Amino acid sequence: MKTTDELQQLLTAVAHQEIGVDQAAQQLQQQQTIDDLGFAKVDLSRQRRNGYPEVIYGAGKTAEQIIGIIGSLKQHAENILCTRVSPVKFALIQQVEPTAQYHEMAQCVVLTVKAIPQTTTTIAVVTAGTSDMAVAEEAALTAEVYGNRVNRIYDVGVAGIHRLFEHLDEIRQAQVVIVVAGMEGALASVVGGLINRPLIAVPTSIGYGTNFGGLTALMTMLNSCASGITVVNIDNGFGAGYAASMMNHLNSGEKN
Structure with a gap:
């Protein structure tokens, strides 16, 4: 996969008639955009297309498969x-990737390739x-991995709504708000009616019978x-x- 600088050099060469269009097209076609590992076809060009590299969904994959995909992505991804990922799988991953970090509550593994x-x-x-x-x-954690400042405000549900009001100024200062709630999920509506920022609501499977997972x-x-x-x-x-x-x-203009 060509980097932005390499693509610019190639296009400049075409513009200066140093190489022909057909030759340039052939070079582009030869660039690897997928790494076929047999059990997975790793998308190596996703960060160039979407701004973010491929994310590994660990559930249902073996530790060995996760290790293989990490090895492929390391050459092309920032983070x-x-x-x-379960603690058992991470223990095996860490043997091969000792710099990998495990966040137990989030059940996520993070490998920082470039800050x-x-x-x-x-x-x-x-x-x-x-x-x-x-x-x-x-x-x-997902937001932090991609370079965002995150302010955590936990346990401020509607059953004790005065707790929310104590943090309202903090919430209003954020550029984007994520509200995570189970049971009847009412917190998202309450917060949404009090702020002028985009709000992403995440329903969780927390709750008794008629929460229905x-x-x-x-x-x-x-x-x-x-x-x-x-x-x-959900979740x-x-x-x-x-x-x-x-x-x-998008708002800050800090990422291409």
Whole structure:
């Protein structure tokens, strides 16, 4: 895969008639964009296309498969993120990648290949309860891996709504807000009615019987009367953190 500088050099050579168009096209076609490992076809050009490298979803993969994909991505990615990784799998990964870091609550593995400058603007991650923190940490860590400042505000659900009001100024200072809630999922609507920032709502599977594994919270968030709310899938902290990062960088202009 050619870097931006290499592409510019190639195009300059064509412009100066140092090489022909057909020769340049052949060089581009020969560049590797996929690394076929047999069990996985690693997308090596995703960061160039989308601004972010491929993320490894660890659930359902063996430690050996994760290690193989990390090895492939290391040559092309700034930071490598692997979600939904058990401590047992990480112990095996760390033997091969000793610099990899494990975040137990988020169940994520992070390998820093190149430090990314932090944004000046902030993403606020807000939870209804302590039980929602695992999903919130996945969201917060995802955002941090991609260079965002994150402010965590946990356990401020509607059952004790005065706790939320104590942190309202902090939340309003954020450029993007992620609200993580289970049970009936009402916190997203409450926060959405109090701020003028984009809000990403994350329903969690936390709750008793009629929570239906997060479906009740999901439906509440989808039917919110507060404007400006975007809803991701149940327990999808990664998706919320990724989307919030894109929004935050888009505003700041700090990421291509």
